[in-house]
Amino acid sequence: MNKEILLQLKGMNAGYGGLRILHDVNIQVDEGEVVAIMGPNGAGKSTVLKTFFGMTEIQSGSVKWRDKKIDPVPHEVVRMGVSYVPQGRRVFRYLTVEENLEIGAYVVKDKKEVRRRIEEVMDIFPDLKAKRKEKSVNLSGGQQQMLAIARGLMTDPHILLLDEPTLGLSPKLVKTVFAKIKEINERRNMAVVIVEHNLKSLLGIVDRAYVLDHGKVVIEDTAESLASSDALERVFLGTYNKRK
Ligand SMILES: Nc1ncnc2c1ncn2[C@@H]1O[C@H](COP(=O)(O)OP(=O)(O)O)[C@@H](O)[C@H]1O
Ligand SMILES: [Mg+2]
DSSP, X not given: OOOOEEEEEEEEEEEETTEEEXXXXXXXXXXXXXXXXXXXXXXXXXXXXXXXXXXXXXXXXXXXXXXXXXXOOHHHHHXXXXXXXXXXXOOOTTSBHHHHHHHHTTTOOOHHHHHHHHHHHHHHOHHHHHTTTSBGGGSOHHHHHHHHHHHHHTXXXXXXXXXXXXXXXXXXXXXXXXXXXXXXHHHHTOEEEEEESSOGGGGGTOSEEEEEETTEEEEEEEHHHHHTSSHHHHHHHTOOOTTO
8 A cells, every 4th residue: 555645845945045955855754654854963954844844945846745735834834734843842931731732732723622632642741741730941851852742742733843852861761752752653643754963763763764964865765774774874974975
């Protein structure tokens, strides 16, 4: 059975204020798939996520949603079923865990449905359940990251875009966060795109990976094959050559 392509960048050239950051980028995410985007600092990973979300200047190329070309505008992309959790654990620090989740469901008008979704994400993240009335400023870094992800789930997305979800977390917490992401992917058949800088353990939970360097996709491979090669290391060392 062929899976449907959910979200896609085709021949994408994009950047900011006339500056080109992404060069002929082709990335696709199929329904239910977990995809990694990796690469050095400044490679353009966040720019890829922002382009899916209509937050960059598209110079040429297209964004497609379920094989239909779209002109991405953030609130419309949310309504289509895409959720974006930006870099840096951005939670509302002086609001409680529960209030943060309510804000995440801003597109949902039915109050009962909002309550139902809060209970649902609390079941996924028991740590948050225990702290539901706490102001998020009092949570640990790992808990704040869980909250940022949980908030991203409140729109019940078809696809979740996560920008460096493990930044600054201990190796043990990184494992926990990855396990949670995989669990949600399986439970909801929700596609996930995870951006990480250089974290080989990420390959344990993804199906496929793209490696970006200087705004170009230099590697597109299955997680298995990338994990067993030294290509990723060579990109970081600057000795990777597409022709090998
Ligand atoms: N808002 C912006 N305006 C101008 N240049 C930007 C902006 N955001 C990022 N850049 C530039 O785009 C390039 C890629 O950045 P980014 O996508 O954040 O890389 P990564 O996430 O891989 O570290 C960098 O050279 C960065 O300086
Ligand atoms: Mg980034």
